[in-house]
Amino acid sequence: MSHSDLKRLDWSIETCPITFADVARVAQFLHDELNSRITPETWAAAIQPSWQVASPNHGFMLVCGDRVLGVYLAFYSQRLVEGRLERFCNLAAWCVTKEYRSHGLKLLRAVLAQDGYTFTDLSPSGNVVSLNARLNFQHLDTATMLVPNWPWPRWATRTRVISDPTSIECRLRGRDLEIYRDHAHAAAAHHLVVLRDNEYCYVIFRRDRRKSLPLFASILHVGNPELFQKAARPVYSYLLTRFGVVATLVEERVAGWCPRFSVALRSPRPKMFRSSRLQASQIDYLYSELTCVPW
Secondary structure (H helix, E strand, O other): OOOHHHHHHHHOOOEEEEOHHHHHHHHHHHHHHOOOOOOOOHHHHHHHHOOOOOOOOOOOEEEEEOOOEEEEEEEEEEEEOOOEEEEEEEEEEEOOOOOHHHHHHHHHHHHHOOOOOEEEOOOOOHHHHHHHHOOOEEOOOEEEEEEEEOOOOOHHEEEEEEEEEEEHHHHOHHHHHHHHHHHHOOOOOOEEEEEEEOOOEEEEEEEEEEEEEEEEEEEEEEOHHHHHHHHHHHHHHHHHHHHOOOOEEEEEHHHOOOOOOEOOOOOOOOOOOOOOOOHHHHOOOOOOOOHHOOO
């Protein structure tokens, strides 16, 4: 395509909200242009979150006629935070074809122009981190420890770990049960319940990649940090024997403590948020691309 053809196309590029009718072509675009390991069908399922919420859109896209040129996915949720109903918008996959990268900021502006949301960006990379900082995003403390998942004999502990969906639903109560039902069908969320004596701890993790190796688990949610601290070793062993992951990545802000026998990552992946009402301690990783998109 000639330079003059590209220039003419520039005038016909539109920024549009992603609706349900656009999901299939947006999913195909993300498969082709961003991550081909994820099938179009998986992308389509991820774009439509498993929880119930009145979403204004699924993000925004750049289009020229029927052609998708760029996408910025967004996941919305409404949450009670200290008794107040808060609206969240999680900024997710951002991809623009090479020829139209100069138009990419239009997508970000369209998402951030929506009033009344706390915005989270839980996987910014490259220049996006500094761009977010200029737009008043704050960094979360993502100090991360890597824990080897050594096998642990079952007879040596009073702890049981279960991952069967029916058993999990029977064990959980209150807000834990609500979170589980909201995320039970989220493609990237895996669920455990840790049982010890008369207590339980609900844990959500995702499979993660480091140096292109899908051999890690990242802990996204810990419902009972005190019990998790006591029972962590059988959990790591369960992740190895049941899910085949060799190490677990644990953020101190998620677990509530620094795991024993762990190694601190030199450069933990950044996570950011922008809010006029909430503090960093009130931001978690639920209802986001981390639970929906299986990289």
